[in-house]
Amino acid sequence: MLDDFLHTGVMVVDDCFGADAVRALQTESGYIDYKDAHLTHGEREVSIRGDRIRWIDDACPVGLRYLASIESLGRYFNAVFYAGIRRCEAHYACYPSGFGYQWHKDNPAGRDERVISAVYYLNDDWTDSDGGAILVVDKLGNEQKLLPKANRLVLFDSDLLHQVNITHRTRFSIATWMRRDDDVL
Numbered sequence: 001m002l003d004d005f006l007h008t009g010v011m012v013v014d015d016c017f018g019a020d021a022v023r024a025l026q027t028e029s030g031y032i033d034y035k036d037a038h039l040t041h042g043e044r045e046v047s048i049r050g051d052r053i054r055w056i057d058d059a060c061p062v063g064l065r066y067l068a069s070i071e072s073l074g075r076y077f078n079a080v081f082y083a084g085i086r087r088c089e090a091h092y093a094c095y096p097s098g099f100g101y102q103w104h105k106d107n108p109a110g111r112d113e114r115v116i117s118a119v120y121y122l123n124d125d126w127t128d129s130d131g132g133a134i135l136v137v138d139k140l141g142n143e144q145k146l147l148p149k150a151n152r153l154v155l156f157d158s159d160l161l162h163q164v165n166i167t168h169r170t171r172f173s174i175a176t177w178m179r180r181d182d183d184v185l
């Protein structure tokens, strides 16, 4: 799996957590308050990005446990390939039916603080006809298409181009970034 990541810049981990943890994250994702997401320059443009988000903080105790697991994974990447990760951040995201997120990279132009993007999905019984797949152009130039299935974690180099296809069902996920900059707190 780690070989995949080093070779293609993309790695998929299915059956990531135990059943209780998955249910707890699904429950928390279902009752928190979401706000419209914005582009990096601050405006809302639903034709580019249609998700509604909630950053994980003290008000999301289950999400904080998720974030702690991702931080351990970051420490592991630092140990095995000197990834230089210093902190992680994450938000729940909800894409209403009819929305997606067009081709983009997770670092704004001229920036490189995000090292690895990790998206964790919360959707039971997702099929191809539900739409909402993530497409990632990997380091070899191949387009990988992955469905947002519950308990799947997709990790990719934050400099890779990716998009979320228009979803035909409400789509829940946690978007996570492993960053090289210091914690500002």
Ligand SMILES: O=C(O)CCC(=O)C(=O)O
Residues within 6 Å of the ligand: 093, 101, 106, 119, 133, 134, 148, 162, 163, 164, 173, 175
């Ligand atoms: O939800 C996904 O599959 C990816 C989301 C994404 O690309 C982002 O929030 O930057």
Ligand SMILES: [Fe+2]
Residues within 6 Å of the ligand: 104, 105, 106, 117, 162
């Ligand atoms: Fe992204």
